[in-house]
Amino acid sequence: MLKALEGVQTQCVARQDKGTTGHVWSVFLAPGQVVKAAGKLYEAEYSLEDIFALDFEEGFLVLYHFNRWLVDERVVLRVLVPKNNPVVPSIAGIFQGAEWHERETRDFHGVRFEGNPNLVPLLMPVETADLFPLVKSDKVRASIKTLLNLGEVVSCTKAIEELFAEAEAGEASEA
Amino acid sequence: MSAFVQQLLVLIVAAVAAMIWLGINALVWVYCERKFAGHIQRRPGPFEVGPHGALQPLIDGLKLMGKQLLTPDNADAILYWLAPILSMLPVLLLFLPIPYGPVLTGMDVNLGLLLILAFSSFNGLAVLLAGWSSNNKWGLLGAARAVSQTVAYEIPLLLVVLAVTFMTGTLSLTEITNMQAGHIGNWFIWKQPLAFLIFLVAMFGETNRAPFDLAEAESELTAGFHTEYSSMGFGLFFMAEYGYMVVMCSVCSVLFLGGYHGPFPGVDGWWWMLLKTFALLSFMVWVRWTYPRVRFDQLLNINWKWLLPLATFNLLATALILKL
């Protein structure tokens, strides 16, 4: 997997415990790198499983699941986009199946996918297209660090480390 | 003058009888088809109304008549309602020249076969009108399919009928029947086996029956040409379909299976004609509930690439043998 993503500027690459999370690799990316990463994964014979978003205090975390047919090595690409301008480039040019997944994510969270050939409501009716049902209220919204675990870090930029660092410190103090 | 009045009376009686016969046939065959289908599919079929569900078709007919007659928006109302009538009326005429028994012939015309073949083509026109005038895209597709299908299948049908008439030298159905008198060996099916098979296949194409029911093609075109028809508009198409089936099967038994003649001498009678027609009808029902539907290009390929050359060959071979 690491070889496949060579040349892509990752923010953080971490190995995760497959037994508890189902992911093998977790990769944080800047929005601008998604298309490049998807292209590399396509060349490495990965196929797209799904795309969806999570609503966190820090913004929308868009998740891409990829897996290979012959070797079971699930990769999850994570792209953090700010709430006020949630824009991610579309990968529908590489994985055509992404078109629908991206439309669905737009319906549920309002994340816009730039370059999607047909970014109109898929599951939600057009009349209520801007309802975004899965956007959480401030009361229940959590931050990334409290819910997700970074895993066994291979390489990481400072920005992502900071996202999680506090949590570990906090947990340590609680303990 | 009296001869003319007599002739007229016979004709009127025959027409009324044909109407009744058509009505009875539609009722009986709707029931038989549903019952056959049921048993083919390991279920009893209609069972609630009357003994073994025998009154079900009557109730269905009443239900159909009780429904509202609807004309869709922007439909050509005149043509829209003309279509089912145009589909139904010729059927009545078609029964007249068919000899059901030595005396049970509505009108013994010497061009009976031609009359049947000519008037049965009316159905294609009716279907076209229905699909076109109902201002529905499914209807339009169904109509386009129906026309190219009936036109195509009429040609091999005519060619095999022509082959038979080469042998008989007449177009009168009574005379054709009488030429097959005696015993089973005289039936034309032995002299024209290929023609019989072609007729059988073309019959399915002509009557729009599965596996050639492309004009209706439920799973593709919802209901094809009669998508918009409600009540007796649909009812008339439905009755006409059964009418055409009965006519085609009757013609087939006259041409190839000896009509009202029994398989051995001395037992001739209308019951043979009925038996043969019903056997052919049962065959059509059996096929419908067994095979998937063919695709449209395949349907036309079967006709133009197989039936037509074979029918032509059959015709030429018949002509050659007769000449020798």
Place this chain on the structure above:
Amino acid sequence: MSAYQNSEQMKGDFYTQKFEAGKRDGTLILNMGPQHPSTHGVLRIVVELDGEYVVRAEPVLGYLHRMHEKMGETQTWGGFIPNMGRVDYGHPMAWNWAYCGAVEKLMGIEVPERAELLRVIMTELNRLTSHLLWWGAYILDLGAFTPIMYAFDDREMLLDILQRPTASRLTYSNFRVGGLQMDVDDKCIEMIKAFIPHFRKRLPMYKDLVTDNLILRRRIEDIGIIDQDMCRRYGCTGPVLRGAGVAYDVRRAEPYSVYDRFDFEIPTQTSACSAGRYLVRVAEMEQSMRIIEQAIEMLPSAQGGYIVDKAPKPAMKPPVGEAYFCVEGGRGKVGVYVVSDGSKTPYRVKLRAPGFSNLSAFAEAATGTLIADAVAILGSLDLIIPEIDR
């Protein structure tokens, strides 16, 4: 006001108008569905027809959308299980399993051996009902009315069997986090043992009656090519992918539960057409029976009960974290991703429906075919609309 309003001047709804913008001259735009006999529910496909040839096609979804993912965020962890029975009426047990498996992963629960074997038996029986339902309905799409009655004849027996340990006949939700709702009784095992030889006798009849039928073969062979590259681009899985020649089955590729103990084959076809997908599914029925037979043999000596001791209550609180779990459903890879914030309700439940990805390949596969072929392709994808719309 939404940004996607349709114009008052033009006819049709938003999707028709948008589709019409790219219309060529001399073509016909036709709305197949939402109510159409061969869209199995309420799928709508807008097609542009040139004669009877499909120039463009665009599926319009959402008519059966129930927002299961939102329901997941408002219900308790255990209370969401019945939803899983209703996502896919064809193979609900796979969804049950995917969800329970994901939660078990979060909570680190080890499911007892007996419960795992029972899950395998029931899921495989359910796979048979799913494939029989598809088989009958697909042949119905192709215009033959009788096979669905035969298929339902056998399916009825399966439903009678599954009714005993699940107390339902269609929307099963008998899985629990840590095992099952109840154990099977001896009568049920006997019925399964009697069913398998019966069904083995029926399969050759199906082959003679339907699969070998010339008309059927001509209708589905070389129609709707979805090759390996297309499968990868669209994320197709299940029989669609196996029909393209890739022996990918989640039961083998990512062995979960006790599937690594069974001896079974993964049927594949290299033709990548509708016939390939058809033959794969028919062959899978035999493999499912093999798995059931082996599982029933292992059952008496299996450890543990039908559910883990001290099974979590419906209002359980799984530890904070995320988990992705996928199983092989009747239509392909069924995946459930859950995030827990340590409370009684999930923070996020994402359902990955195999039919969603499979259907997305339809538009490309159907382009340039006849409308009758489009119906044949649609059927060969084995669509369950509630699963696609969720």
